[in-house]
Amino acid sequence: MADDEYLHDIVDYTDDNLDADDFEDIKYAVKLKDVSRVYKAGRIEIEALRNVNLEVKLGDFIVIAGHSGSGKTTLLNIIGSIDLSSSGRVHIMDVPIGDYDEAFRSSFRLNNTGFIFQSYNLISTLTAVENVLFPMQLSEKTPSKLRDEAMKLLERVEMEHRADHLPWQLSSGEQQRVAIARAMANDPPIILADEPTANLDGDSGAMVRDLLAELNSMGKAVIVMTHDEGIIQQAGIRRFKMDAGELHSDV
Numbered sequence: 487m488a489d490d491e492y493l494h495d496i497v498d499y500t501d502d503n504l505d506a507d508d509f510e511d512i513k514y515a516v517k518l519k520d521v522s523r524v525y526k527a528g529r530i531e532i533e534a535l536r537n538v539n540l541e542v543k544l545g546d547f548i549v550i551a552g553h554s555g556s557g558k559t560t561l562l563n564i565i566g567s568i569d570l571s572s573s574g575r576v577h578i579m580d581v582p583i584g585d586y587d588e589a590f591r592s593s594f595r596l597n598n599t600g601f602i603f604q605s606y607n608l609i610s611t612l613t614a615v616e617n618v619l620f621p622m623q624l625s626e627k628t629p630s631k632l633r634d635e636a637m638k639l640l641e642r643v644e645m646e647h648r649a650d651h652l653p654w655q656l657s658s659g660e661q662q663r664v665a666i667a668r669a670m671a672n673d674p675p676i677i678l679a680d681e682p683t684a685n686l687d688g689d690s691g692a693m694v695r696d697l698l699a700e701l702n703s704m705g706k707a708v709i710v711m712t713h714d715e716g717i718i719q720q721a722g723i724r725r726f727k728m729d730a731g732e733l734h735s736d737v
């Protein structure tokens with residue numbers, strides 16, 4: 487298929503030791519062609535995405551706004567290989583991810599995408615550092631090396647002093663910073679965020695905005711679903727709107 491001509495056989499994208507050089511030949515971090523997603527609930531069909539087209543390169547910062555129910559989370563789940571499209575082609579890091587089984591997709595997901603949620607989604611029985619370690623479970627590195635890496639990620643979000651605290655012992659902003667450290671585990675080239683500042687106060691929101699900008703400046707593709715003007719108005723961003731499952735560029 488013509489779409490797949492630039493696929494590379496040599497790089498193993500499920501390898502957790504990839505660095506920037508391995509991504510040099512990547513054409514698109516995300517490429518969606520006529521992607522639709524229909525949910526079937528009994529006899530009712532809900533068209534959550536309608537013929538969505540999107541091309542995102544490494545280093546791009548994409549912001550998508552849209553009313554509740556317009557399909558933002560559905561779109562992020564498809565880009566994050568959590569969900570499959572009903573029709574259309576989905577390439578993530580040039581890999582036609584829908585052609586693979588769930589076992590491949592789950593390890594691909596862990597190494598290629600970091601997810602940040604509106605309500606943090608930390609595992610309540612795990613400490614901050616254990617939450618950051620969670621996506622590293624397929625790594626072959628030693629436990630002490632992994633712990634060092636997790637602690638470094640907590641330092642990046644200024645949460646290393648709270649490493650052994652449980653989520654309920656942390657404020658909203660602190661939980662989201664831990665969640666961002668978790669999203670950076672395995673150094674994924676793509677960061678996906680679903681209304682990441684919606685539940686945060688001004689200062690915490692500003693810190694999350696800065697961290698997203700920093701991840702983007704490291705060369706990652708950052709895709710954020712948000713209404714936060716502080717994110718939307720940043721320079722160098724590509725803006726879109728979701729409306730009833732359709733994606734429109736908003737320039």
Ligand SMILES: Nc1ncnc2c1ncn2[C@@H]1O[C@H](COP(=O)(O)OP(=O)(O)O)[C@@H](O)[C@H]1O
Nearest residue numbers: 525527532534553554555556557558559560561
């Ligand atoms: N698992 C599901 N089953 C059925 N309908 C769903 C499911 N998830 C989402 N939907 C529907 O799909 C549409 C888009 O939802 P969603 O992607 O969550 O929108 P947003 O994130 O923009 O609020 C909505 O009409 C929603 O009710």
Ligand SMILES: [Mg+2]
Nearest residue numbers: 558559560680
């Ligand atoms: Mg949503």
